[in-house]
Amino acid sequence: MSPLIQWYPGHIAKAEKSLKEQLKRVDVILEVRDARIPLSTHHPRIAQWAPDKPCVLVLNRQDMIPSHLREAWREWFKAQGQDIYFTDAKDGKGIKALAKIAAKAGVAVNDRRESRGMRPRSVRTVVIGYPNVGKSALINRLVGRRVVESARKAGVTRQLRWVRIDDNLDLLDAPGILPARLDDQTAAVKLALCDDIGTASYDNQRVAANLVDQLKALQKITQGRVVPEGLLRDRYSVDESIGTGEDYLIAMGEVNYQGDIERAARKLLQDFRKGVLGPVPLEIPPTLAAPAVDPDIEQQPETTTEPESETSAPAETSTSEQPN
Ligand SMILES: Nc1nc2c(ncn2[C@@H]2O[C@H](COP(=O)(O)OP(=O)(O)OP(=O)(O)O)[C@@H](O)[C@H]2O)c(=O)[nH]1
Numbered sequence: 627m628s629p630l631i632q633w634y635p636g637h638i639a640k641a642e643k644s645l646k647e648q649l650k651r652v653d654v655i656l657e658v659r660d661a662r663i664p665l666s667t668h669h670p671r672i673a674q675w676a677p678d679k680p681c682v683l684v685l686n687r688q689d690m691i692p693s694h695l696r697e698a699w700r701e702w703f704k705a706q707g708q709d710i711y712f713t714d715a716k717d718g719k720g721i722k723a724l725a726k727i728a729a730k731a732g733v734a735v736n737d738r739r740e741s742r743g744m745r746p747r748s749v750r751t752v753v754i755g756y757p758n759v760g761k762s763a764l765i766n767r768l769v770g771r772r773v774v775e776s777a778r779k780a781g782v783t784r785q786l787r788w789v790r791i792d793d794n795l796d797l798l799d800a801p802g803i804l805p806a807r808l809d810d811q812t813a814a815v816k817l818a819l820c821d822d823i824g825t826a827s828y829d830n831q832r833v834a835a836n837l838v839d840q841l842k843a844l845q846k847i848t849q850g851r852v853v854p855e856g857l858l859r860d861r862y863s864v865d866e867s868i869g870t871g872e873d874y875l876i877a878m879g880e881v882n883y884q885g886d887i888e889r890a891a892r893k894l895l896q897d898f899r900k901g902v903l904g905p906v907p908l909e910i911p912p913t914l915a916a917p918a919v920d921p922d923i924e925q926q927p928e929t930t931t932e933p934e935s936e937t938s939a940p941a942e943t944s945t946s947e948q949p950n
Pocket residue numbers: 686687688689690713714715716717756757758759760761762763764775776777778779780781782783784800801802803901
């Protein structure tokens with residue numbers, strides 16, 4: 627049985643507590659998710675903590691997914707009743723539009739103040755989300771200079787910090803937060819792959835092998851439109867069809883690193899995280915994943931499927947599977 631991936635360091639527990647306190651003083655929430663895994667970086671509690679506050683949903687790292695996927699996500703979220711805003715906090719794309727939206731969402735605050743005879747004040751906005759999704763980079767972009775620390779690993783921001791953008795907008799940079807227990811281990815592996823949780827909480831080889839399996843599955847589901855055919859073969863001289871992700875990693879180690887599987891795993895993870903493999907997502911809108919049904923082909927009764935033997939051993943649990 628695979629060990630479970632869990633990560634909930636002390637600074638996050640503390641941050642969550644003070645964040646909940648600060649939320650009372652905040653007018654608008656900017657929830658930032660990773661565009662590669664917008665479902666797995668959804669924090670289930672944010673809406674409960676501040677049910678009455680307007681929340682702007684940002685999918686950052688837009689440069690790390692194929693551009694045609696943006697429209698598909700927009701439509702999917704729209705169908706869930708939610709507008710989304712794409713940004714690239716590294717290159718500053720989508721930032722101006724976001725600042726406007728945040729300010730607009732806070733207008734109601736000043737309308738309310740004015741109606742009570744109070745002077746208007748700047749809109750207080752918190753930037754909230756999982757670790758390493760680019761919250762601090764987004765703030766630096768909104769301010770136009772580096773005011774808060776931002777770096778390529780989870781847990782960079784350790785404390786809450788207010789930053790004044792201008793007379794109209796104050797931003798609160800918060801440490802990345804995530805649920806105390808990662809019940810969904812499929813999501814946990816994706817968090818590991820995207821560098822959103824501490825490196826000590828998982829095994830490189832297991833998650834790297836899982837990455838290969840996920841990329842192959844996405845290749846198949848989207849017929850190469852989202853993850854191109856031969857993506858790994860062209861880079862590491864090992865064909866994806868060699869077998870499982872684990873088989874792939876072993877072969878990759880043999881071909882490129884004198885049998886050093888750990889080195890192969892690290893290389894694969896690094897290439898994926900740095901975008902060397904190109905814009906590769908790990909999640910696509912569920913509507914895209916639905917198998918296409920050809921209306922011209924009549925459905926046949928399922929007579930060819932072997933009944934499952936009750937005594938057959940269950941498949942070995944991989945790190946991507948849900949724990950019991
Ligand atoms: N390619 C790309 N990289 C980004 C983007 N946004 C942020 N980054 C990079 O991602 C890394 C993490 O960014 P941070 O701003 O530190 O992330 P954070 O959410 O504040 O992380 P914590 O403080 O640890 O919770 C940095 O190296 C950024 O330069 C983006 O849109 N595209």
